[in-house]
Amino acid sequence: MDFAIPPATAALLDRARAFMRTHVFPVEPTVLARGVAASDDIVASLRAAARAEGLWLPQMAREEGGLGLSLLDHGLLSEVLGHSPLGHLACNCQAPDAGNMEILHKYATPAQRERWLEPLLRGEIRSCFAMTEPDTAGSNPTQLRCAARLDGDDYVLDGRKWFTTGADGAAFAVVMAVTDPAAEAHRRASMLIVPTDTPGFRRVRNVPIFGHAGAGWDSHAELEFTACRVPKHSLLGPVHGGFVIAQERLGPGRIHHCMRWLGICERALGMMAARAATRELAPGERLGDKQIVQAWLAECRARIDAARLLVLRTAWLIDQHGFAAARDDISLIKFHVAEVLSEVLDRAIQVHGALGLTDDTVLAFFYTRERGARIYDGPDEVHKVAAARRILARHRPGREG
Known part of the structure; x- marks a missing residue:
């Protein structure tokens, strides 16, 4: 079992991190204060930079002008872009457009491609x-x-x-x-x-x-x-094929979402650690000296790392054997990573105190926009029950293993 990231993927991730530092993080406060819808000029600038850096359409095949990444590699990139609400938007791989691009790529007629998919790929429409x-x-x-x-x-x-x-x-x-x-x-x-x-x-x-x-x-x-x-x-697509297409759209989407959520977790954990290390409670005493805060940091670190391994294994399984072979894993990552995200954001806000409730940091934006992670694309409870039923089915009397 080799956990090393291939050199080409590592280079792509380094390029993405540099892009986030150079282009995305500096404009994030302005965009969040204005509102994304009122920031078309900044978004256009970010998108031009993403194209120049070779980060455009990471979810699409090369013949569509994308990067042609495996699901595993796209997942790793999605985590890096997820550090900011603007990361995926800059690279034209934001929801719901990314999922629509994927099903249009597979099912659109030539006329539908020309009218809808191609302008979507170019970032001209939403x-x-x-x-x-x-x-x-x-x-x-x-x-x-x-x-x-x-x-x-x-x-x-x-x-x-x-x-x-x-x-x-x-x-x-x-x-x-x-x-x-x-x-x-x-x-x-x-x-x-x-x-x-x-x-x-x-x-x-x-x-x-x-x-x-x-x-x-x-x-x-x-x-x-x-x-x-x-x-x-x-x-x-085919008439009466809506349910199948919806499932095909949601399968890779759950990997993208989960890795983006882990990017949010990493951002929140970094902010939590910085706050704990620098916030002075009394002369000579910092917030990070409190054992309960230390425990929160350690627990969040462990849960993020464990969740990432689970998602990457699922992406690898899909790449190697298809979505059917990963049905249980897709359900597991959906509810598990959503719960980790909720916990990490909650801890980060708590460590920031009243500041964490305000729009002076990105935490409140993440919290209000991402609490839905435990509801959309199938609520936690549905995924837990679905996974449990398949586990039980394998252990019914008369079946081995």
Whole structure:
């Protein structure tokens, strides 16, 4: 078992770290104070620098202008970029665009590629992914109600979606809608590309999260479709194949998310350690002298390192044997890393005291935006139950091992 990072990957990570130090961290306070949506000039500058540094589209194949990385290598890079809310955005591998690029790469027709994928790859437009609904359990996408009925050469959509990340300002939505209500659960829905300027498409609001409605990239919207008509050729992938495409989108996405979360953890741990080492409580006494703070630092260090090994092993397993072989591992990393993230951020805020609650550090931004890690892409409880059932199935009477 060799834990060494290959020289080419190590060089890429060094280049990414230098990019973060030189370009991203210096502008981060300005962007977070202004709001990402009001910082197009800075984002454009960061993206130009990312292209120049050879960090553009790390999630995509070389033929699409990307870096052609394995899932394992992309995971390592994602951790480095995750140290700042701007890292992935700078390299055009931010959610939800990255996942949409991946499914468009696999399923888009030539016309869909030209109109939607290629501008997305160039960073000229944004997209969103509309699956979750306010009236059905987000943890069970087989129960969706938003419907798309075929009417001649068009699909007509009616229904509601919400928590649609980045819909504010997106050029199009990939919408998962029911196209055959009578079909078995996993064959009811299809994916459709819906331009956001289509009559009948309405962004009702940006849903406030912990008091912040956000805008642009940093927003989650409620959407309404009312007799929203799109041509039949808007279908993405096979008809009634929506559930399969959604799962394909979420598989690599969980690796990307988990490694990004670990990047956040590393940033928070570094801030926690710096605060503990320098904050004076009384003459000659610093916060880091307190044993409880020392214990928090050691526990966070151990949990981050253990979580990273679990995620990297999962990425390696997927690269070597495919997603089916890693089903248990994908569930395990999803809930485990999300819990580690919550704990590390909470400890870092606690060590910073009142300062940690303010927007004077990046911690409050991370905390309010990333508490959802334990809910989106399947809540912790669903992943725990799914993994446990598969573990139990292997130990039923009559089965060995």
